[in-house]
Amino acid sequence: MQKKPTYEELxxxxxxxxxxxxxxxxxxxxxxxxxELLEKIFSTTHMLIAYMDKDFNFIRVNxxxxxxxxxxxxxxxxxxxxxxxxxxxxxxxxxxxxxxxEPYSAYAKPFxxxxxxxxxxxxxxxxxxxxxxxxxxxxxxxxxLVNVTRRIKxxxxxxxxxxxxxxxxxxxxxxxxxxxHDSIGQSLTAIKFGLENSLDERAGRTAEARVxxxxxxxxxxxxxxxxxxxxHTDLRPSILDDLGILTTINWFCREFRMIYSNIRxxxxxxxxxxxxxxxxxxxxxxxxxEAMNNIAKHSDADFARLSFRKTDSAIALTVExxxxxxxxxxxxxxxxxxxxxxxxxxxxxxxxxxxSFAIKSGSGTGTAISASWPQDSSIQEQKNSY
Numbered sequence: 259m260q261k262k263p264t265y266e267e268l269x270x271x272x273x274x275x276x277x278x279x280x281x282x283x284x285x286x287x288x289x290x291x292x293x294e295l296l297e298k299i300f301s302t303t304h305m306l307i308a309y310m311d312k313d314f315n316f317i318r319v320n321x322x323x324x325x326x327x328x329x330x331x332x333x334x335x336x337x338x339x340x341x342x343x344x345x346x347x348x349x350x351x352x353x354x355x356x357x358x359x360e361p362y363s364a365y366a367k368p369f370x371x372x373x374x375x376x377x378x379x380x381x382x383x384x385x386x387x388x389x390x391x392x393x394x395x396x397x398x399x400x401x402x403l404v405n406v407t408r409r410i411k412x413x414x415x416x417x418x419x420x421x422x423x424x425x426x427x428x429x430x431x432x433x434x435x436x437x438x439h440d441s442i443g444q445s446l447t448a449i450k451f452g453l454e455n456s457l458d459e460r461a462g463r464t465a466e467a468r469v470x471x472x473x474x475x476x477x478x479x480x481x482x483x484x485x486x487x488x489x490h491t492d493l494r495p496s497i498l499d500d501l502g503i504l505t506t507i508n509w510f511c512r513e514f515r516m517i518y519s520n521i522r523x524x525x526x527x528x529x530x531x532x533x534x535x536x537x538x539x540x541x542x543x544x545x546x547x548e549a550m551n552n553i554a555k556h557s558d559a560d561f562a563r564l565s566f567r568k569t570d571s572a573i574a575l576t577v578e579x580x581x582x583x584x585x586x587x588x589x590x591x592x593x594x595x596x597x598x599x600x601x602x603x604x605x606x607x608x609x610x611x612x613x614s615f616a617i618k619s620g621s622g623t624g625t626a627i628s629a630s631w632p633q634d635s636s637i638q639e640q641k642n643s644y
C-alpha cells in the first residue's frame with residue numbers, strides 16, 4: 259500500500275507546480291510578444307516578403323509585396339509563384355535552393371512586370387532563404403525583395419553626367435588651344451616678323467624710321483594682351499575671386515550690354531554676398547553666362563530679365579527673354595547641338611551641386627531658365643573649374 263504524502267510534501271508539490279505554471283506563462287507571454295513583433299515587422303517593413311512552400315505555392319505575402327503588384331495580400335494564397343511570374347532562370351534558382359538547402363542572394367537583378375509594362379525595366383536586390391524541418395529537409399522558402407531601381411538609374415545618370423563633363427572638359431581644352439593658336443599665336447608671329455624686319459633694316463634707315471617701324475609692333479602686342487585677358491576671363495574671371503559674385507554679375511551685364519547693345523537688360527539682385535556659399539559662386543556665374551550667351555546667339559530677343567534672389571528656403575537665379583522661344587524637349591534631343599550642349603551643361607552644373615534646374619519655353623513666348631539651390635543643401639567644394 260502506497261504511503262500517503264504528508265501535508266508538507268503536498269505543499270511542496272503545489273509550489274513546484276505553481277512555479278512551473280508561472281514559468282510556462284512567462285514563456286508563452288514572451289512568445290506572444292515575439293510573434294507580435296515579428297508580425298509588425300512583416301506587415302510594416304518596406305521590404306517585399308513572401309513565404310511559400312517547397313513547390314513555390316504562396317502561403318503568405320506581406321503588405322509591401324502585394325502593393326508592389328497592385329493586389330490584395332489575400333490574392334496570393336495558394337497560387338504558384340511561377341504561374342504568376344514565369345521565368346525559367348529564376349525557377350531553376352528556386353529549385354536549387356530547395357534541393358541544396360542553401361540560401362541564394364542576387365543584387366540589382368532586372369525584372370519586368372508583364373502586367374505593368376509602363377513601369378519598364380526594374381531592378382531588385384533579393385534573397386531566398388530555405389525553411390527546414392528538424393530533419394533538415396526544406397519545407398518552404400522565404401523570399402525577400404528590395405527595389406533598387408532608383409539607385410541603379412541614379413548611378414547610370416551619374417555615369418552619364420561624368421561622361422558629359424569629361425566631354426565638356428575636352429571640348430574646352432580644344433577651344434582654348436584653338437583660340438591660342440588663332441589669336442595669340444598669330445599675334446606673336448606678327449611681332450616676331452616685325453622685330454626681324456626692324457633689325458634687318460636698322461642699318462640703312464634713319465632714327466625716325468626705325469622708331470616708326472618699332473612703334474608699328476605696339477598695336478599687335480596690345481591685341482595679344484587683350485586676347486590673353488579675354489581667354490583668362492572666359493576660363494575664370496579674376497573679379498569673381500577678388501570681389502565676389504554680385505560684383506561679377508554687374509560687371510558681366512555691363513560687358514554684355516557693350517557687345518550686344520540691341521538687348522536691354524533688367525536686373526534684380528536681392529541677396530547678400532555672404533549669403534551665397536562659396537562653392538556655388540562659380541556655378542551661378544557659369545549658368546548666367548551660358549543663359550545670356552544663348553539669348554545673344556539663338557533667341558532674337560531685345561529684352562532680358564535677370565533675377566538673383568534669396569528666399570527663406572533657397573537661392574534662385576532666373577534668366578528670362580522675350581525671344582522666339584523653342585521646344586526644350588526637341589532641343590535636348592538634337593545630337594551634337596550647341597543649344598543642347600548649353601542646356602545640358604547648365605542643368606548638370608546645377609544638379610551636381612545639389613540644386614534643381616528648370617526651363618520653360620515655347621514658340622513665340624520667349625524662354626525662362628531657373629536654377630535654385632535649397633538653403634539646407636550640402637554643397638560639396640568642387641576642385642575643378644566649372
